[in-house]
Amino acid sequence: MRRIISVLIENEAGALSRVIGLFAQRNYNIESLTVAPTEDETLSRLTLTTEASDKQVEQITKQLNKLIEVVKLVDLTDGEHIERELMLIKLKAAGAQRAEIKRTADIFRGQIVDVTNATYTIQLTGTTEKLDAFLRSMADSTIMEVVRSGVSGLSRGEKILAL
Amino acid sequence: MLSGGDILIRSLQEENVDHVFGYPGGAVLHIYDALFRQNKVKHVLVRHEQAATHMADGYARSTGLPGVVLVTSGPGATNAVTGIATAYMDSIPMVVISGQVQSHLIGTDSFQETDMVGISRPIVKHSFLVKKAEDIPMIIKKAFYIATTGRPGPVVVDIPKDITNPTDLVEYEYPSDVAIRSYSPAGKGHTGQIKKAISMLLNAERPMIYAGGGVIQGNGSELLVTLCRKVGFPVTNTLMGLGAFPATDSQFLGMLGMHGTYEANMAMHHCDLILAVGARFDDRVTNTVSKFCPNAKIIHVDIDPASIAKNVDVDVPIVGPVVSVLSEMNALLEANWVNRTDDQEKLLAEWWSQIEGWRKQDCLAVERDEHDTQIKPQEAVQAVYRATNGTSYVTTDVGQHQMFAALYYPFDEPRKWINSGGLGTMGFGLPAAMGVQMAFPEEVVTCITGEGSIQMNIQELSTCSQYGLPVKVINLNNRSLGMVKQWQDMQYDGRHSHSYMDSLPDFVALVESYGHIGFKVDRLDELEDVLAEVYSEKLKNRLVFVDIQTDPEVHVYPMHVAPNGSMRDMWLKKGVRT
Numbered sequence: 122m123r124r125i126i127s128v129l130i131e132n133e134a135g136a137l138s139r140v141i142g143l144f145a146q147r148n149y150n151i152e153s154l155t156v157a158p159t160e161d162e163t164l165s166r167l168t169l170t171t172e173a174s175d176k177q178v179e180q181i182t183k184q185l186n187k188l189i190e191v192v193k194l195v196d197l198t199d200g201e202h203i204e205r206e207l208m209l210i211k212l213k214a215a216g217a218q219r220a221e222i223k224r225t226a227d228i229f230r231g232q233i234v235d236v237t238n239a240t241y242t243i244q245l246t247g248t249t250e251k252l253d254a255f256l257r258s259m260a261d262s263t264i265m266e267v268v269r270s271g272v273s274g275l276s277r278g279e280k281i282l283a284l
Numbered sequence: 285m286l287s288g289g290d291i292l293i294r295s296l297q298e299e300n301v302d303h304v305f306g307y308p309g310g311a312v313l314h315i316y317d318a319l320f321r322q323n324k325v326k327h328v329l330v331r332h333e334q335a336a337t338h339m340a341d342g343y344a345r346s347t348g349l350p351g352v353v354l355v356t357s358g359p360g361a362t363n364a365v366t367g368i369a370t371a372y373m374d375s376i377p378m379v380v381i382s383g384q385v386q387s388h389l390i391g392t393d394s395f396q397e398t399d400m401v402g403i404s405r406p407i408v409k410h411s412f413l414v415k416k417a418e419d420i421p422m423i424i425k426k427a428f429y430i431a432t433t434g435r436p437g438p439v440v441v442d443i444p445k446d447i448t449n450p451t452d453l454v455e456y457e458y459p460s461d462v463a464i465r466s467y468s469p470a471g472k473g474h475t476g477q478i479k480k481a482i483s484m485l486l487n488a489e490r491p492m493i494y495a496g497g498g499v500i501q502g503n504g505s506e507l508l509v510t511l512c513r514k515v516g517f518p519v520t521n522t523l524m525g526l527g528a529f530p531a532t533d534s535q536f537l538g539m540l541g542m543h544g545t546y547e548a549n550m551a552m553h554h555c556d557l558i559l560a561v562g563a564r565f566d567d568r569v570t571n572t573v574s575k576f577c578p579n580a581k582i583i584h585v586d587i588d589p590a591s592i593a594k595n596v597d598v599d600v601p602i603v604g605p606v607v608s609v610l611s612e613m614n615a616l617l618e619a620n621w622v623n624r625t626d627d628q629e630k631l632l633a634e635w636w637s638q639i640e641g642w643r644k645q646d647c648l649a650v651e652r653d654e655h656d657t658q659i660k661p662q663e664a665v666q667a668v669y670r671a672t673n674g675t676s677y678v679t680t681d682v683g684q685h686q687m688f689a690a691l692y693y694p695f696d697e698p699r700k701w702i703n704s705g706g707l708g709t710m711g712f713g714l715p716a717a718m719g720v721q722m723a724f725p726e727e728v729v730t731c732i733t734g735e736g737s738i739q740m741n742i743q744e745l746s747t748c749s750q751y752g753l754p755v756k757v758i759n760l761n762n763r764s765l766g767m768v769k770q771w772q773d774m775q776y777d778g779r780h781s782h783s784y785m786d787s788l789p790d791f792v793a794l795v796e797s798y799g800h801i802g803f804k805v806d807r808l809d810e811l812e813d814v815l816a817e818v819y820s821e822k823l824k825n826r827l828v829f830v831d832i833q834t835d836p837e838v839h840v841y842p843m844h845v846a847p848n849g850s851m852r853d854m855w856l857k858k859g860v861r862t
């Protein structure tokens with residue numbers, strides 16, 4: 122099952138490499154990973170998605186917790202949560218294609234953030250499935266470049282991940 | 285105001301470090317100079333950095349105190365890696381200080397630069413790269429705190445040369461406390477879980493107590509013995525746990541696992557309850573996991589939550605230090621054991637009689653043909669046991685000799701049996717014995733080794749001369765990499781690919797050249813007398829190396845049948861299996 126694990130780590134040199142190293146060392150997979158400082162400058166928040174069974178995810182969270190620089194973590198997929206990913210996509214857009222692409226982007230609530238006479242660059246946010254669906258709706262031949270941020274997420278309701 | 289080098293040494297003094305095992309080089313010259321200008325911390329100069337880590341390790345395993353290592357950057361640091369990994373796999377507290385190139389040279393492929401924090405990352409509990417001299421006291425404080433608390437392990441402190449510069453002076457104050465917000469080792473076990481465990485113990489019909497190295501590391505042996513005596517259940521120890529429960533006690537079934545005794549493995553397979561304490565269900569214990577102890581409920585006590593339910597599903601997990609959990613269990617047992625019914629005690633007696641049946645197999649009996657005059661390695665270990673009254677510290681290397689030592693030298697006390705169980709590091713035995721001897725100069729320390737392993741750190745015979753370390757080295761010389769050869773006999777139709785030890789040195793002449801005493805023994809009837817002399821008062825202060833020519837054809841048995849075997853599937857001798 123796909124899991125989203127959110128981790129607060131000390132904002133220190135080397136902390137990130139320990140998390141990534143742990144995944145490599147123990148043969149866990151990482152599908153996406155995003156990390157940035159938080160409102161508390163001593164902490165970074167790292168979100169990673171992984172494909173793992175219940176037993177594996179139990180080991181992953183336990184092993185992550187053993188890292189000295191990991192302060193706290195939560196498996197967001199344990200409960201109701203919000204997840205978002207940002208995608209920038211550069212498309213060939215000429216002639217009749219331009220209107221069609223614009224219409225599809227509107228349906229997905231995408232924004233055109235850069236335009237040339239032959240290309241559109243579209244910004245899209247949403248769940249991973251939504252971004253995947255948008256990509257599928259674009260003919261392969263029109264896609265020039267794609268960059269995705271990886272998943273970020275929060276628990277719904279009152280529940281928080283904080284010190 | 286002090287320099288970083290002096291601050292480091294002062295910090296080690298604050299941590300009551302009495303021995304540092306190390307080897308100098310460019311990046312640690314300032315630190316070595318600071319060492320020179322004091323006399324509280326004793327530095328032991330080894331001949332190879334790997335040996336420094338194993339010495340610190342032997343010191344730590346025998347005393348329970350952290351071992352401390354000091355090496356230079358680059359090759360000094362990489363030479364230490366095997367010893368750090370050895371300590372990591374067996375959860376041994378160790379602090380390794382490595383020199384690093386000057387801060388401004390890091391990342392430029394400068395002379396003797398290596399990314400020690402990166403190289404050691406998967407084999408340390410934690411590591412630090414020091415950024416400024418002012419940080420040294422807090423980092424050292426944290427390093428010792430992390431290495432020795434929770435599940436212990438090695439910590440690396442990498443110090444760039446400029447940080448220890450004698451001309452850069454900064455304020456020095458050693459912190460009195462340390463707290464790390466992201467690190468809080470378990471303080472005690474969950475009382476509800478402990479109660480659940482007690483009721484399972486009360487109701488068990490065919491129980492087993494399976495205790496590992498965590499009991500020794502956590503200083504829980506006495507409490508374990510109290511518990512075992514109270515309940516009267518059979519007890520087995522892992523390779524790492526030998527000595528946690530007295531091996532000559534009638535409740536002890538011997539070691540379990542790949543080379544465990546018949547009775548221990550049979551009892552594990554047939555039991556209905558396992559109380560696992562400070563053990564980690566290693567693959568060398570369980571054999572095929574899906575066939576492991578099919579009828580057993582499992583209570584697992586461990587300080588590391590990640591050890592629990594990692595390899596085997598557990599019914600009652602208890603996370604906590606052994607001392608606190610076992611104390612709580614003992615108090616509850618004291619109050620509740622009166623509720624055991626006669627029926628339950630009768631079932632336990634039946635279980636014991638089944639076990640006695642397995643014991644009759646006498647799986648450790650030594651085979652010998654009438655006209656065979658060769659020394660069997662098992663007999664050699666038994667002779668060492670008798671010559672030392674079973675009270676020696678014993679370190680080993682890795683191979684058949686290690687298993688023979690584990691099986692034929694019963695340990696009645698914790699911390700006397702010292703071997704590399706997790707990593708299985710050949711070359712561990714001699715330097716580990718030296719570390720033990722450093723810690724206990726008056727005690728008898730024996731290294732049981734093989735002619736293959738001893739050559740992996742034999743240069744330390746020189747260190748032994750320098751420091752007068754009277755280690756007794758028992759070389760079970762089978763002229764082969766015996767354990768490898770055994771597997772080739774059993775799984776590769778006896779094709780002995782590179783398991784033959786050719787061009788062996790004359791060990792007696794070799795040790796004599798270092799100023800030690802050597803004996804060569806090839807007849808059983810000489811062995812007893814030679815060992816009596818080796819362990820005599822006369823040679824108490826001398827390193828003695830006994831090169832015992834043993835029968836090269838002997839295999840270690842019992843041995844688990846693999847692959848796809850369960851705990852009860854064993855080879856009992858050549859060609860004979862359960």
Ligand SMILES: Cc1ncc(C[n+]2csc(CCOP(=O)(O)OP(=O)(O)O)c2C)c(N)n1
Nearest residue numbers: 683684685710734735736737764765766767
């Ligand atoms: C550093 C290292 N290299 C290789 C091995 C693999 N290995 C395990 S036992 C063994 C043979 C050891 O030979 P010896 O020390 O003579 O002991 P014996 O088995 O003959 O008693 C080897 C090569 C190891 N454990 N450690």
Ligand SMILES: [Mg+2]
Nearest residue numbers: 734735764766
């Ligand atoms: Mg050998």
